[in-house]
Amino acid sequence: MNDVASVAIGALLAVPALSACGLALLSSYRLTSRINVVSAGATFACAIWLLFDRPAPGQYLFVDDLNIVFVVLSTFVGFTTSAFSASYIGHEIETGKLTPAYMRFYHAMYQSLMFAMNLGLLANNIGLMWVAIELATLTTVLMVGIYRTHEALEAAWKYFILGSVGIALALFGTILVYMSAEPVLGQGYDAMVWTSLMRQAADFSPRLLNVAFVFLMLGYGTKVGLAPMHAWLPDAHAEGPTPISAVLSGLLLNVALYAILRFKMLLAANAAAIAPGPLMVTLGLVSLIFAGFMLYRRDDIKRMFAYSSIEHMGIITFAFGMGGPLANFAGLLHMTMHSLTKSAIFFAVGHIAQVKGTQKIADIRGLTESHPMLGWGLVVGVMAIAGLPPLGIFMSEFLVVSSTFARQPLLAIPLVFGLLVAFGALLTRITGLAFGEPAGGAGKVEASFVPLFAHLSLVLAAGLYLPSHLVAWFQNVARLLG
Amino acid sequence: MGNLSFDIAHLFAGGLVLVSFMLLYQDRMSGLINIFTLHAVVLSLSVGWQAYTQRAWHLFVTAAIALIFKALIIPLSLRRIMVRLRIHRTVEIIGGVGVTMLVGIGLVALSMVVMLRATAAADPLAREDLAFALSVVLLGLLMMVTRRNAVSQVIGFMSLENGLILAAAGAKGMPLVVEISVAFSVLIAFIVIGVFLFRIRERFDTVDVHQLDQFRGEYR
Numbered sequence: 001m002n003d004v005a006s007v008a009i010g011a012l013l014a015v016p017a018l019s020a021c022g023l024a025l026l027s028s029y030r031l032t033s034r035i036n037v038v039s040a041g042a043t044f045a046c047a048i049w050l051l052f053d054r055p056a057p058g059q060y061l062f063v064d065d066l067n068i069v070f071v072v073l074s075t076f077v078g079f080t081t082s083a084f085s086a087s088y089i090g091h092e093i094e095t096g097k098l099t100p101a102y103m104r105f106y107h108a109m110y111q112s113l114m115f116a117m118n119l120g121l122l123a124n125n126i127g128l129m130w131v132a133i134e135l136a137t138l139t140t141v142l143m144v145g146i147y148r149t150h151e152a153l154e155a156a157w158k159y160f161i162l163g164s165v166g167i168a169l170a171l172f173g174t175i176l177v178y179m180s181a182e183p184v185l186g187q188g189y190d191a192m193v194w195t196s197l198m199r200q201a202a203d204f205s206p207r208l209l210n211v212a213f214v215f216l217m218l219g220y221g222t223k224v225g226l227a228p229m230h231a232w233l234p235d236a237h238a239e240g241p242t243p244i245s246a247v248l249s250g251l252l253l254n255v256a257l258y259a260i261l262r263f264k265m266l267l268a269a270n271a272a273a274i275a276p277g278p279l280m281v282t283l284g285l286v287s288l289i290f291a292g293f294m295l296y297r298r299d300d301i302k303r304m305f306a307y308s309s310i311e312h313m314g315i316i317t318f319a320f321g322m323g324g325p326l327a328n329f330a331g332l333l334h335m336t337m338h339s340l341t342k343s344a345i346f347f348a349v350g351h352i353a354q355v356k357g358t359q360k361i362a363d364i365r366g367l368t369e370s371h372p373m374l375g376w377g378l379v380v381g382v383m384a385i386a387g388l389p390p391l392g393i394f395m396s397e398f399l400v401v402s403s404t405f406a407r408q409p410l411l412a413i414p415l416v417f418g419l420l421v422a423f424g425a426l427l428t429r430i431t432g433l434a435f436g437e438p439a440g441g442a443g444k445v446e447a448s449f450v451p452l453f454a455h456l457s458l459v460l461a462a463g464l465y466l467p468s469h470l471v472a473w474f475q476n477v478a479r480l481l482g
Numbered sequence: 483m484g485n486l487s488f489d490i491a492h493l494f495a496g497g498l499v500l501v502s503f504m505l506l507y508q509d510r511m512s513g514l515i516n517i518f519t520l521h522a523v524v525l526s527l528s529v530g531w532q533a534y535t536q537r538a539w540h541l542f543v544t545a546a547i548a549l550i551f552k553a554l555i556i557p558l559s560l561r562r563i564m565v566r567l568r569i570h571r572t573v574e575i576i577g578g579v580g581v582t583m584l585v586g587i588g589l590v591a592l593s594m595v596v597m598l599r600a601t602a603a604a605d606p607l608a609r610e611d612l613a614f615a616l617s618v619v620l621l622g623l624l625m626m627v628t629r630r631n632a633v634s635q636v637i638g639f640m641s642l643e644n645g646l647i648l649a650a651a652g653a654k655g656m657p658l659v660v661e662i663s664v665a666f667s668v669l670i671a672f673i674v675i676g677v678f679l680f681r682i683r684e685r686f687d688t689v690d691v692h693q694l695d696q697f698r699g700e701y702r
Contacts, residue, residue, distance in 0.1 A: 172646055
């Protein structure tokens, strides 16, 4: 059976890579957007296959309990986003905001991004993982700037500068990890391969690992969007095409977080190294509280939800920083729920911005009356992201808070404070957006609601009942994370 | 012989730090590009020497990339951009030269302290290489912070990246160094030279990042 699994892991990379090349050559946007959906669907199918059947770890690629969670999640959201993207892009072409020539570029970049993220997640080699995350940064920078407006270029430029500096720091950390492993594992590939690194981590030089982790945390943390290094994130989300905002928030931030988690496990395996937890807890709390307050001052709807992503990445980083089976479980669950909810919100926001012709919160009112499907979709999404029961995020936030109360009651105070601040901001904004006298454009939406409601119903289902298989699976991963 | 090869490696790596300092105080665009060319040449010498002493022939590819791409193609294209965008005027340095240099010295001291302590067990050549590399990285960051002009920020980023390549070449037997340097070159070539500067020029007739800094999406 291993052969089939090896084919699946290869296809997970080859399908997006080949479709990226193919899509760059085709010019009909109707055809290319369909091919985009089909190949994203095929990638998701390969990921599902790997869930049941895994190949033996190789020198470059491997599948284990941890990264399969990320792979399945990101290929799923990549698939639904491509479906959303097809209807979104049709509108952009009709209104002339994008020309068909740009569509080739856009779809090729979309698939390259999928390729880069899958490669980053599956890489069994710290150098390869770095190259993949760099490639993902490159493709998203190009897509953020695709509208070529003043603001889009500013956003892309900021993202490029901050993203590359982050990536550069992460590379320095990667080199340091290699140098700490080299005396133990010898020169060559072994000292960069995750599976052998994890086996021998206890013998590495702890001082070098400590310095390395600081660089890795700051470097990949920039890509996660943690607070002091977050400046690129709101601009990139607000100015790029909305499908890209959805994959940025739903996927790319997770991939960077995955890198941090891997290195955290490496440090945890070395008794003499610093505990990485406190650093992550601090950065997480700072992001949470900072973003919570920033939510109040937004006047752009996509920018507001970008800050909400910073807030949630803060919560997730906090949970993983706390560590232990329960907090890790909560962090994993929260990450999954956040990806699903936030991309659903961006699906709704994308169509809303298209019918209203604006992203300004002040100009959008009474959505539930003018566009009931979109309006209520947004309301449910915001309720979910604010952490109201019975939706999935309530459950994961509840788990984060309760596990913190049990172990470090003092840390729970700023955590709950940050959650409440963000909650208030989101609720005041959503009442204005969704209810009252309708304002702004009242045109008909040609939206496909399937991706939006698929995500929301998954989030609702998770809030009501988690299948025991899923719980067992996540618990297993949580134990692995230590 | 062992001592001599150590000294030569030391000379090149230390030279790279010195050239980084020269980048810090350059206030004219053409001077900046010239010094960056020198930076790339010193890097390729340093990497080439590492390749020779470590008998790691793949590193010669990295050295060649540094020489051809960074010391030849990039400076030529930057020069073209400079002429086409008419930015050969003096570029200002935020905070003044003196303060910047002092901060730079502080950063070098910091990286020496951190790296030499953290790598006490490693062999002396790798240790010092790493300390120099971190200095170059930090000086590159400092340069990016103190410049407003997009082209000089890019030069700052490239000098930072040179520091990383130095570190990667100094780590004995590290695989994927060539791939990493190619990935970096792609990053730089693709974005900086091609798409970005072209677009920024097309839309605004300026590459001063400061002037891009208008829209923040806040209530005012």
